[in-house]
Amino acid sequence: xxxxxxxxxxxxxxxxxxxxxxxxxxxxxxxxxxYRQRLGQGLExxxxxxxxxxxxxxxxxxxxxxxxxTGESVSTLTIQRTQQEDSAVYLCASSSPRGRLPIYGYTFGxxxxxxxx
Amino acid sequence: GIQVEQSPPDLILQxxxxxxxxxxxSDSVNNLQWFHQNPWGQxxxxxxxxxxxxxxxxxSATTVATERYSLLYISSSQTTDSxxxxxxxxxxxxxxxxxxxxxxxxxTVHP
Numbered sequence: 001x002x003x004x005x006x007x008x009x010x011x012x013x014x015x016x017x018x019x020x021x022x023x024x025x026x027x028x029x030x031x032x033x034x035y036r037q038r039l040g041q042g043l044e045x046x047x048x049x050x051x052x053x054x055x056x057x058x059x060x061x062x063x064x065x066x067x068x069x070t071g072e073s074v075s076t077l078t079i080q081r082t083q084q085e086d087s088a089v090y091l092c093a094s095s096s097p098r099g100r101l102p103i104y105g106y107t108f109g110x111x112x113x114x115x116x117x
Numbered sequence: 118g119i120q121v122e123q124s125p126p127d128l129i130l131q132x133x134x135x136x137x138x139x140x141x142x143s144d145s146v147n148n149l150q151w152f153h154q155n156p157w158g159q160x161x162x163x164x165x166x167x168x169x170x171x172x173x174x175x176x177s178a179t180t181v182a183t184e185r186y187s188l189l190y191i192s193s194s195q196t197t198d199s200x201x202x203x204x205x206x207x208x209x210x211x212x213x214x215x216x217x218x219x220x221x222x223x224x225t226v227h228p
Contacts, residue, residue, distance in 0.1 A: 033215065033216075035218075041220070042203065042218040042219060042220045042221055043203070043205075043218040044218075045215055045216070045217065048215045056215055089158065091160065093160075105150055105162040105164075105165040106150060106152075106162055106205075106216070107162060108152075108159070108160040108161075108162075110158070110159055111158060
């Protein structure tokens with residue numbers, strides 16, 4: 001697509017429930033990233049995909065968080081047994097490897113605002 | 118890990134004024150990007166600038182990689198420039214493309 005698409009845009013869930021967040025990257029972008037932004041804070045790295053492999057999962061906060069990607073397409077971030085501290089905006093970005101395009105920059109989606117009540 | 122410090126944390130301007138935002142980082146980088154987050158939360162990539170100088174309209178950026186800092190210049194500011202400006206850096210290796218973000222500079226431009 002023309003941009004990075006994330007769904008849902010907003011999600012309110014009860015503590016203890018599982019949630020699944022979706023990201024559709026720009027077509028042709030092989031790299032995909034998930035970040036988390038708490039209210040008034042900067043962005044925290046969660047996980048990076050190159051194709052469908054994840055060379056860096058170092059930012060996932062706990063084993064309740066997992067992510068997968070289908071080929072060079074859609075990615076889903078799953079949070080199990082949600083806690084109130086998981087409330088944040090979850091942002092997805094995609095980019096292409098250096099050399100594939102003149103400018104190696106991120107394009108972000110609009111994010112999913114997750115509220116755990 | 119690498120540390121990224123942005124200054125000033127807050128900046129208030131009158132429309133038409135110029136400003137300079139600074140980003141200091143603690144290690145060598147091979148990726149540096151500036152982003153603007155508008156009041157609705159959308160992050161827009163302004164520059165990919167691991168070194169050198171670039172200009173795009175009223176915005177320009179300079180990165181001096183050997184001295185570990187980058188500057189973002191905003192000239193003739195407009196109310197639509199309001200928002201948060203983030204600097205983000207990457208060090209490559211197995212996480213090529215992964216960025217570490219600074220805490221941002223909150224810019225408010227008054228008419």
